Amino acid sequence: MNIKHHPTDQTLMDYASGTMSQAMELLVATHMTVCPHCRDKVAEFETMGGAVLENVTRMEMADHSLDHVMAMLERETANENPAVQELPMTRRIAVGESITGSAMPSIPTPLVKFLPDNVLSLEDVPWKTLAPGVKHFQLKSVESKGTVRLMKIAPGVSIPDHGHHGHEMTLLLKGSYIDDIGRFRAGDVADLDDDVDHQPIADTAEECICLIATDAPMKFSGFLPKLLQPFFGI
């Protein structure tokens, strides 16, 4: 996968500090699964978080805090069954694998967890038609702030020129599209601020599937159909 467009440093820092909406976090973690470059950057920001933790003005723990914790742990350790311990963290060794085709080989785990149980491939998603050539599926997030959805756009179809309410990110999962910023392929992220206008067009013979996360509150969930309305005459 040859990823050219990444989330901005500020977005990755918000991910590392744990201060972004669940919707955004889902998109960033999905991108990071296929992007070692961004995983490295997030590790760097987490190191920064560790440095801030080292520098913080300490708050003394309560009296006997350690004794209390130790007593609880002793009890746990006494009942410990080594067989049920989690497996050690192992990152897979690079084997020089090359990913062919224009789609992700399988749906990354962070995204799978937000899909209905029976959905194993992007084809199985229970798509709902939004407009001719445009289907979508709204993912459920726990937090009310932000929305996240999958969109499927037929070849040659364009999303009307639109600005953004707040922060919006798009992750390409399949196919490609082109807009004022450039060409986006599977794995690429368009990380747009509220002041950017763009008009993406699915530009190959293949349909385009993407994940879109916004920080806009739920009440904006109808804004896309509304924008599409005049364009598609529905």
Place this chain on the structure above:
Amino acid sequence: MSGTVTKRPGPADPAEAKKCADWIVSVAAIRDREAFACLFAHFAPRVKAYMFRFGGNSETAEELAQEAMMQVWRKAHLFDPSKAAASTWIFTIARNLRIDRFRQRKHIEVDDSDTALIVDTDPLADEVVSRDEHAVLVKAAMEELPTDQKIVVELSFFEDCSHSEIAERLDIPLGTVKSRLRLALGKMRGGLEDLA
């Protein structure tokens, strides 16, 4: 109630950072209670301060700091000193626990055993620096930042506020917050290259 506040510097050199990492490894290997007590003395008051900044209540902060340290004990076998410094690893434990408790959900992370995971076939050449040395360099680079930039970085990690909330808090325009962060990140990266 709220404990007295003391200030003690964190590890200033890689040897001290390595000591923290060794303690975690020892907790994993032999359930080393002494090593755990050292980790507790070093990190629990810091994690408590972190939780306090997000929760605003010293009892909750105390309880969450205890819980975070218990996770350090339970998850010590998952710690890999070649992947992260002790401070980095404990920061992520505290962050995840904070999201779990205050936002009632899990932090969404990459699954290392994911079949969709793409690994780097061209690892960076800077692996010659150990994670402990690296963490100390990052800390040094951060201390070098001008105060206005340092505050923005600290608020980003230590308060649950967006960039626009930081702008409001500091009474500066949003664009200024963003440019200070950008400058700080650039400077830290540049500083790291100089130092490495």
